[in-house]
Amino acid sequence: GAVVSQHPSWVICKSGTSVKIECRSLDFQATTMFWYRQFPKQSLMLMATSNEGSKATYEQGVEKDKFLINHASLTLSTLTVTSAHPEDSSFYICSALTSGSGTQYFGPGTRLTVL
Amino acid sequence: DAKTTQPPSMDCAEGRAANLPCNHSTISGNEYVYWYRQIHSQGPQYIIHGLKNNETNEMASLIITEDRKSSTLILPHATLRDTAVYYCIVRVPTPLTGANSKLTFGKGITLSVRP
Numbered sequence: 001g002a003v004v005s006q007h008p009s010w011v012i013c014k015s016g017t018s019v020k021i022e023c024r025s026l027d028f029q030a031t032t033m034f035w036y037r038q039f040p041k042q043s044l045m046l047m048a049t050s051n052e053g054s055k056a057t058y059e060q061g062v063e064k065d066k067f068l069i070n071h072a073s074l075t076l077s078t079l080t081v082t083s084a085h086p087e088d089s090s091f092y093i094c095s096a097l098t099s100g101s102g103t104q105y106f107g108p109g110t111r112l113t114v115l
Numbered sequence: 116d117a118k119t120t121q122p123p124s125m126d127c128a129e130g131r132a133a134n135l136p137c138n139h140s141t142i143s144g145n146e147y148v149y150w151y152r153q154i155h156s157q158g159p160q161y162i163i164h165g166l167k168n169n170e171t172n173e174m175a176s177l178i179i180t181e182d183r184k185s186s187t188l189i190l191p192h193a194t195l196r197d198t199a200v201y202y203c204i205v206r207v208p209t210p211l212t213g214a215n216s217k218l219t220f221g222k223g224i225t226l227s228v229r230p
Contacts, residue, residue, distance in 0.1 A: 006158075034217060043202075044159070044220040093158045097216055103149075104218055106158035 002028050004096050006107035013084055014115055020080045021110045023094030029074035030096035034104065035067075038091040050077045084114040119203045119221055126227040133190040135224055137203030140184040145207050148179060149218070150188045152199040159202065159220075162188065193228045200225050 003026040013019050023033055031052050036044040048069055049057040056069035068080040077096075081088055091111055095104040120138045127133040139148065149164040163170055163177045165186075170177045176189040190197055202223040206216075 004158075032216060036220075043222055044153075046217055046219070049217060091156070095158075095218075102216060103161055103164065104216070105161055106151075109156070109158045111156075 002096070002098055002103075002105040004094065004105050004107040006092075006094055006110050008110060009108060010111040010113075012113045012115065015085055016083055018080055018082045019084055019112060020078055021092055021094075021112075023077045023079070023096070023107055025075045025096040025105075028096070028098055030077075031074060031099065032097040033071060033077040034095045034097070035069060035077075035079050036093045036095070038093060038109075044093060047079075081112065084112070086114045088112065089114045119205060121201075121203055121221065121224040123222065124225040124227065126229055127193050129195055129228050129230050130192055133193040133197065133226055133228070135188040135190075135201050135203075135226060136185065137188070137224075138185045139203070139205045142183050142205050143207075146205045147207070148177065148183075148186050149204045149206065150175070150177065150201060151204065151218075151220075152197075152201045153223070154196075154199040162201075190226075193226075195228050195230065198226060198228045 005024045007022045033050040035047045037047050038044045046059050047062045050069045050071040052071045052074050058064045071077040091109050093109040095106040097104050147164050147166050150162040151159040153159045162174050165177045179186045200223040202220055204218050
């Protein structure tokens, strides 16, 4: 199956700093990638849709200036959490859309803890 | 995406078949049924998808009723590693870019496999 990686797998940062999370499709090209957030004991919530070479589409209630998304190549999308606060602590998961079957494959997730 | 309903939880004995039900009574004619699972603290894993015919792969079988209003995911010989939250999602498998290809996760069904 298609493989998606994320880096880092976990990160701890101080309040007010920015954190960048990378999402890579390792064995396929992905024009579209997605970013999700998951709080403890809750389901995944879509944050934004990332399209290569164009601006991301954010879901209602997600601040685009706080969660910066860059999809600069067909295998890499990045999510930057700017001026992180403790309430941003969560599990961030990306997925990549295959062009053939239209199936989404997910990365292993990044655990962000903001102190 | 059409909504799906799943029981909150179920359990089964190791080595036995696990049959996970899903209701999707408002599914449209061009929407597929997708199944993903999420093991604790990991990203979701794609399992299988189908339109109207039964499907089988190395992980599971998907049985879709003739009226397509419900489906069952079958894990033929459940192991302890199959303990996870299983999500049933219906959507159009858009292989192209765009927000139409996003997945909407419900609460899923928690499968517990007991020794």
